[in-house]
Amino acid sequence: MSDAPAGYGAVRIPADVSRPDRVLGPATARQVAVVAGSAAGLWCAWLGVRAWVSPLAFLIPAVFVLVIVGVAVSTERDGLTIDRLLAAALRQMRAPRRQVMAPEGVVPPPAFLAEALGKSPRPPAPLSLPIADLDDAGVIDLGADGAALMAAAGTVNFGLRTADEQDVLLGGFARWLNSLSGPTQITSTNAPADVSGFVGTLRDQAASLPHPALGQAAQEHAEFLDGLGATRVLLTRSIHLAMREPGRAAAQRAVRRAEDAVSHLAACEIRVSPLGHDAASADLRALLDPSGA
Structure with a gap:
């Protein structure tokens, strides 16, 4: 008799099915487009400044910029590349900090409030939800x-x-x-x-249980839960x-x-x-x- 488990077998697939396709070595189409676009921009910049800057003085910072761009588009954290995380951080910084439920729009503050404060207060932005x-x-x-x-x-x-x-x-x-x-x-x-309601119910119904041992067990369990709630989250x-x-x-x-x-x-x-x-x-x-x- 075989000791192997019957039924379904587990097969390990050595691949990431959600990984984008590689088009040039280990680089994806997006990575190639970003690096190539950066290189094209640097080349255009060199054509504009080559009359005043020596090739070596321009090559060193250009290579440094390309290395930074390559690291940003190839290094991931939590499934996102560094450049996408930086773009999300910039969007977060530019987003309004105060948002309210106002589908009809936010009414600007009255003029006398700006005169009293000495400056015009910035009104909150309407909260944009995808739910209609x-x-x-x-x-x-x-x-x-x-x-x-x-x-x-x-x-x-x-x-x-x-x-x-x-x-x-x-x-x-x-x-x-x-x-x-x-x-x-x-x-x-x-x-x-919050187990306080459950603990109260246990203590209230412990006396009406059909056997004294059940009532004692219910009381002990209520004390145990009460102690957990007091000492832990x-x-x-x-x-x-x-x-x-x-x-x-x-x-x-x-x-x-x-x-x-x-x-x-x-x-x-x-x-x-x-x-x-x-x-x-x-x-x-x-x-x-x-x-x-």
């Missing part, structure tokens, strides 16, 4: 970007399963990934957990799936994809619940105001 509407089924209208639907997903204990059970779970999850027909985001969020984890569909009939396709996720992930013992209007609205409010103020 949220229907009763929980489908988020993204305007020109289509529609999206969020679903809450459960978890499954993978480490305590046998090798055969792990193969079955991985196979079911792989089938769901292969069935995806559009962008899908999996988000895991940690938030502080307890966290609760929530996992959401966001399925987006572009173009026409995007709402119907997003709903069908959510139904497919429910059926496919049920084989992995993962419970998926599409969010309705109220639950999706509450999640969106929590994203915009995590503190709940």
